[in-house]
Amino acid sequence: MPSYDVMPDLQLYQPAELSDALNLLDRHRGEGWLLGGGQDTFGWLKDRAKHPRAMIDLNGIDELRGIRETDGGIEIGAVTTLVDIIGHPVLNRDYALLPRAAVRVASPQIRNVGTLGGNLVQDTRCWYYRRGLSCYRAGGNLCYADSPQGMNREHSLFGASRCVAVSPSDTATALVALEATMVAANPGGERLIPADRFFVGPDTHITRMTVLEDDEILTAIRIPSKWAGKRFYFEKVSDRRAWDFALVSIAAAMVVENDVISEARFVCGGVACKPHRLRNVEKAAIGMALSEESADALAPLAIEGAKPLNYNHFKLPLMQNLVRRAMRA
Amino acid sequence: MDLATYKEDVWGREVILGASWDLLWLVVVAAFVVIALHAVILAVRRRATKPSSAGPRVARHSAVDRIFHWIMAASIIVLLITGVFPIIGLEFSWLTIHWIAGLVLTALVVFHIVRASFWQDLGTMWIRAGELKEPFDASLKPGKYTVAQKGMHAAVTVLVLLVIGSGLVMFAMIDTPWWDRTNAIAESTLGWMFLLHGLSTLALIGLIALHIYFGLRPEKLFYTRSMIKGWISKEELEANHDPERWAPGKSS
Numbered sequence: 001m002p003s004y005d006v007m008p009d010l011q012l013y014q015p016a017e018l019s020d021a022l023n024l025l026d027r028h029r030g031e032g033w034l035l036g037g038g039q040d041t042f043g044w045l046k047d048r049a050k051h052p053r054a055m056i057d058l059n060g061i062d063e064l065r066g067i068r069e070t071d072g073g074i075e076i077g078a079v080t081t082l083v084d085i086i087g088h089p090v091l092n093r094d095y096a097l098l099p100r101a102a103v104r105v106a107s108p109q110i111r112n113v114g115t116l117g118g119n120l121v122q123d124t125r126c127w128y129y130r131r132g133l134s135c136y137r138a139g140g141n142l143c144y145a146d147s148p149q150g151m152n153r154e155h156s157l158f159g160a161s162r163c164v165a166v167s168p169s170d171t172a173t174a175l176v177a178l179e180a181t182m183v184a185a186n187p188g189g190e191r192l193i194p195a196d197r198f199f200v201g202p203d204t205h206i207t208r209m210t211v212l213e214d215d216e217i218l219t220a221i222r223i224p225s226k227w228a229g230k231r232f233y234f235e236k237v238s239d240r241r242a243w244d245f246a247l248v249s250i251a252a253a254m255v256v257e258n259d260v261i262s263e264a265r266f267v268c269g270g271v272a273c274k275p276h277r278l279r280n281v282e283k284a285a286i287g288m289a290l291s292e293e294s295a296d297a298l299a300p301l302a303i304e305g306a307k308p309l310n311y312n313h314f315k316l317p318l319m320q321n322l323v324r325r326a327m328r329a
Numbered sequence: 330m331d332l333a334t335y336k337e338d339v340w341g342r343e344v345i346l347g348a349s350w351d352l353l354w355l356v357v358v359a360a361f362v363v364i365a366l367h368a369v370i371l372a373v374r375r376r377a378t379k380p381s382s383a384g385p386r387v388a389r390h391s392a393v394d395r396i397f398h399w400i401m402a403a404s405i406i407v408l409l410i411t412g413v414f415p416i417i418g419l420e421f422s423w424l425t426i427h428w429i430a431g432l433v434l435t436a437l438v439v440f441h442i443v444r445a446s447f448w449q450d451l452g453t454m455w456i457r458a459g460e461l462k463e464p465f466d467a468s469l470k471p472g473k474y475t476v477a478q479k480g481m482h483a484a485v486t487v488l489v490l491l492v493i494g495s496g497l498v499m500f501a502m503i504d505t506p507w508w509d510r511t512n513a514i515a516e517s518t519l520g521w522m523f524l525l526h527g528l529s530t531l532a533l534i535g536l537i538a539l540h541i542y543f544g545l546r547p548e549k550l551f552y553t554r555s556m557i558k559g560w561i562s563k564e565e566l567e568a569n570h571d572p573e574r575w576a577p578g579k580s581s
Contacts, residue, residue: 134336140346141502141519144339147512161424162503203422205415307504 008045014057018064021056021217022187028054029214035059036079036118039110044123049132064117064219067091073225075183078117078218082171083108085116095223097232097251101174104236107243117218120172120182120198121210124165124273125245126155136163136206145309152309154247157316158272161203164309166270170236172199173251173269176277178227183220184212191216199274209273231256231290233326236269237318246270248315250322254285261285266326268302268319278302281323288327295327330355333524338516345520348527350416356531360538371546380568382551387566387577389473389555397441398556404434405537408492412530424503431496438489454482472574477543478552484536488529495526 010033015021025032033052035041036059044050058064064079067088074090082102085091091099105111105119123130124137126145134140145152146164155164172195180195193211200211212218236249249269255262264285266278280301288294299320306316334346390398411427445451453473460476463469474482499522504510514522544553555561566577 133339134346140336140516141523142516143512146510150512160504161422200420201422203424205420 008048008051010045010052011054012057013054014060016060016062018061018185018217018219021058021061022185022215024054024056025217026187026215028052028056032056032214034217036115037081037110037113038118039106039114040118040122043130047130047132049130058117058217070222073223073228076116076221076223078120078220079115080117082111082114082116082119085171086111094225094228095178097174097178097227097234097253098171098223100232100234101170101236101249101251104234104246104249105170110243116171116221119169120175120221121212121218122168124209125168126163126165127151129165136202137165139207148310150309151311153311153314154245154270155309155312156272157303157306157308157312157319158276159201159203159274160272160307161201161206163202163206163273165202165273167199167209167272167274168245168270169275170246170249170269173249173267173275174234175221175223176275177232177251177253177265177267178223179265181222181224182218183222184216185219186213186216190219195221195275196277201273227253230254235322235325237322248318248322250319250326251275252326254290256290259289261288261290266302266323268322271306271315271319278323280304285327290327292328295324298327299324332528336520342517344517345524347520347523348531350527352528352531353413353417353534356535357538360535363539364542367542377548377568379548380551380562380564382554382562382565385563386560387563388559389552389561389577390559392559393444395556395559397437401434401437401441404430404437405489405533408434409530409534409537413534428496428500428503428505431493431500434489435493435497438493454479456480456483470569470571470574472571481536481540485533485540488533488536491525491529492533495522495529498522499526 013024015024021034025034031053033041033050033055035055035057041055045052058079061079063077065077067077067080067084067090068075069090074095076085082105085102086099088099102111102116102119105114126135126137128144128150129135129137132138133144134142135145136143143163144150145155146160152164154166156166176195176199178195182193182195182198184191184193198210200209205211231254233250233252236246238244238246246269248271251267251269252264254264264282266281266285268276268278278301281298284298284301285294288297302319302323303316306319308316330351331349332352334349335343336346338344407430408427411423411430415421415423445454456476456479460471460479463471463476498514499519501508502510502512502514502519543549551561551565566572
């Protein structure tokens, strides 16, 4: 049995420049591990379920940290801590959806060191996978969660393809709702990826949760000014008030003019392997006012196409009720 | 280079995970080498006069057989693209397309088996001992199919039946419009299915590469034309086949 009380043997690198981090990642391709706040990382290492040979700590790279206003909106460095996001005045004034999501992440201690990038690219919390079982997501041929005896209370309602794990990120839903763009650096330059396409489901890639390649580093997140100051709603339902992952969460961004919705984005967390856009709700919401009647009309649309597993039917009314609450005036 | 990859199952026992996809490059290189060698050998050999496609024609493939062949070819190409491309890094949502193409292939194979068993002459495709001399003796001409064509048919038959059999077991492990997956097959059994599926696929890739190559060779192109248009010329028939063993019109 492996020992669980000491760090595994690995090399620690602490680059001060992004180019050095990219070189290190390239040199250790397939065996490198990027370290942000470490809140996902250390669990994996402690459980001996992942075996990186090289740890590349991104916290010493200044250009990856901080929140900057730009012509097109606002840019947040990937290793900016969640607590910095929660307390940032411009974010709270114009893009409050993100701080509202960030403040619901885990616990104060974790938010102090946890980074936005880390929260976005963290791995799924399916316990079969995290225990180190060789499931589909770990390169095997089975899903233990979606078996007759599988415990799948926290697992997916939508988009399952063999694997039924869900995205655990609270900030991901907010950033998809805000039409953010992810900036990924690689040896050839950088790649801009819409948040919508940044997260990937098991139908496309069953062993990872984002489109980031082995040689890429998420460097920044850009939120367009299009959504500045609009109406936002975020709510997360979890078993515990703090230090828990979402059973279901909702992030909604709406343009409301003369009490009528002209554009809307509704995104649910905890129900699919990636942030789940409620496209039917978004379409139907256009032209509606924020009211109880609209809420009741939209709620059933939220669960269209859902395929609950043995133990997660309770998520269906949760989703509907979260849509209702987002639509209340 | 291993044939298979392994993993530990939930009980900590080592079980087969599937085929080693490093073999794909071996298959690709091997097919390329065989094709290149064959092309070079034929290029330096004196070429026989190519029979004319003009003049009277005889039927070689009925419309049903041609449609069957091309739908089967399309389904196998789709299966290879959806099965292999994600493994070599071209990622897309492949699974649904893969199993639909797999069902099309299965239906076609069932149709072909029934048709060949009851309405066609199975002996046409049977390889007899005497025919093995054909490639080495120019005086021996084949019946409707050359021994190489029969060999290709036999190999493809075995491999396609293996991919279909293993594929159907794996099909039970995914959600479909008709059932929710059971996940009730043991990991070791499933590993064997993945191994069979993978190895047969790899072998099919090699065979299909050869099949396409021979279908495009100038001296064999009339066979490909016959699979599209249905006919070969009388001159092509007489130059390549023994009329005693294949008399078009008398049998299919």
